[in-house]
Amino acid sequence: MPPADGGKPRRSRTGCHNCRRLHRKCDETKPACLGCLDLGKQCVYSLRVSWGGRPFNKSSFGKCLKTAAVAAIPTTESLDADQARLNEEANEDTSFIYGLARTRHSTAEAELGSRNSSNSSRVTSPLQASPANPIRVDAIAPSIYQNPSHLSQLPASHRLLLDHFCHAVTRSFSLHLATHHGFCMTYLPLALDPAAGNGLLPAVLEAAALHRKSLGLYDNERELIAFRHASIFQFKLPTIGENPVEDDKALAMALILCLCDILAGGEKANSWQLHLQGAIAMIQQVSEGRSTSQESDIRKFLRRWCESLEVLSILGPDSKSAGQTVEASSLDYIDEFHGFCRGLIPIFQEVHLLLIECQSLQGMLGLVGPSHPMVEKMSYVIEQRCQTAINGVKSSLSQTSHTFHPGIQSYMSPQVQSEFISLNQAFHHGILLHLYRRVQGSPPTDPNVEASVQAIILHLSELGLRDEACPGVAMLQPLFDAGCQSYSQHHRDSVIDLMNALEKRYGMGNVSRARTFLQEYWTEFDQQRSRGVDLHWSTYIKLKGWELSLY
Known part of the structure; x- marks a missing residue:
């Protein structure tokens, strides 16, 4: 259909498929334009995608080729093949990798094979590359470094x-x-x-x-x-x-x-x-x-x-x-940094304060005697606060459902969740041991002490030690707590076995040091116990000047 003004029909960019194919103006009538109706053609509208961009010679890769040419480097082992035969096969397909060769814009020659200067091949300028005459480096292949490291500056x-x-x-x-x-x-x-x-x-x-x-x-x-x-x-x-x-x-x-x-x-x-x-x-x-x-x-x-x-x-x-x-935080979940629920942290802090008050009470006993009214009041307050802390730990232990940090709970496997729960319970019993022995002064034969020692060993035995991040790596603290309050040989053997497995798997230096301390402490504890003296580990560690970290 010729245009009304008699000139050349303008090309339609948004018209139907037939009008664009015939390079004619489409009136874009829907569902069928007048041109297709006159010709009896099926009128189809489709989205036309236009790929724009800069010309190749102005692109980043095009600019790169102004200073470097693409060279075909043979990858076969017969690199010393006859040059004439290679020239005859120039138009055949060749297995190659891409490398860069200097062009006449370079200020120096391209050096290949710097590790073997006697066999190195130099590509001198100028070099021209074209589809009909590809640049070929047919001498001995250069040294090509594989898997380059961004840490190459380090020894x-x-x-x-x-x-x-x-x-x-x-x-x-x-x-x-x-x-x-x-x-x-x-x-x-x-x-x-x-x-x-x-x-x-x-x-x-x-x-x-x-x-x-x-x-x-x-x-x-x-x-x-x-x-x-x-x-x-x-x-x-x-x-x-x-x-x-x-x-x-x-x-x-x-x-x-x-x-x-x-x-x-x-x-x-x-x-x-x-x-x-x-x-x-x-x-x-x-x-x-x-x-x-x-x-x-x-x-x-x-x-x-x-x-x-x-x-x-x-x-x-x-x-x-x-x-x-x-x-x-108002949330009480098992923290993957600590290994126990966050609700236990305030009890850690409370035990710390109770231990300080117990030390003050011991100093006061030496000055005024146990019958002084101030000593009796302080003893009563410490005992009440200690019992409240014990009840809080037991209440937390009785919980049947546990949550984890919102950022990781959705992809924790049932096995890992179970191990975190076991570790959490072991830490709870470790806190109970501090309250029973260091605050209340209960003897190691007290049923509550023995029950917590046995529970720690049982729960920690359920943890898997794997060559990956897992809850078992945090067992040292509760294991040390159980070891310090163990007076029976079978409990001590279980503690040493778990420490040996922990050290063998992860190689932390503080594990071997904690084990050495326990073995020395047990020897001294047994000797003092035979004389009727209950030697606490916290007293022994200060007497001997030991320095331990149980992280």
Whole structure:
């Protein structure tokens, strides 16, 4: 249909398929245009997709070819084949890989095979590539590096330690795969940031080296000292509160130094507690007047880790922590950082305060005697508070349903949930042992004490120790609690067997140190018991100057 003005029909871009095919103007009448009705054709409208973009020579790849040509590098083993035969087969299909060759725009020749200079092949400029005449590098093939690493700037020994940190160290104290992933995603980017300059990389390497040493896979003491020196020397504490990123780096550094001393067995006096106290102080300072909901993901993760370290250190002898980093929450779920329900944390704090009051009461007894009215009042208050705490633990133990952190509950397997519940119950009985023995002063033969020791061993025996993050990695604290209150040989043997399995599987230095302490304590306990003296482990550990970390 010619146009009304007699000119050339304009092309229709939104018309029907027939009009566009015939390059004629379509009146776009629906369901059928007038042109198709006149011709008796089926009128079909379809969506036309137009692929736009820059011309090839102006694209990124096109610009790249201005300075580099694509070369076909033979991949067959017969690289010394006859040149004439290769020229005859130039138009045949050849198996090749893509490489880059310099063009006349280059300022120097392209050097191939730098490892073997005598057999290297140089492609001189200018080089032209075209479909009809592809560039061929037919001399001896160059050295082609496979699987290039973004850690190539690190020595091979350091790359090995980094890999060990990711796959072994963090797994050894992560109760869940999400926690394990969180440690890697938090520490690796910070440690490998070239602009960080905060000593995190040598501290991470030190943690990995200490763990390998406990496994018998590392004995380079000089390098270990160098790692510690570099991490401390490069650690620059920022002005807390001015730069959140720098605050996160400093907090991560303090916690990894704490971990290093734990991996070493916690044998240096107050070393791991010193770093933990530094991390706690930083968290308190950066949290003043700020909502935790506005924190970065890194800060939230580090806060939860710091909280778990602090809570587990509360019941140690002369603990300097009281739960300053504990985040208030109305939810009571089994925390994958702690291994027990969050409702038990206030009872940890209460036991800590009761132990302090018991020490004060003992000092008062030496001054005024047991019959003094103040001593009687204080004893009554301690006993009432202790009984309330015991009832609270038993009430929590009686719960039949358990929940987990909202972020991981949906993908926890029934086996993992069951193991978390067993671990949670073991921690409950561990708290009961502290209340029975250290606050109430019950003897080790008390039925309540024996029942809790037996329950801890039973629940911990239900945990699987696997080569992955799992609840079993956190059994040391309740296992140590049971060991300290075990006076029968079969209970002691069970405790040692579980500790041996834990150390063999995960190689944590604090496990062997805790086992050594228990064996020494049992010997002394039996000797004192034969004389009618009930020697508490907390008294013995202070007398001998032992330093333990049970994380």
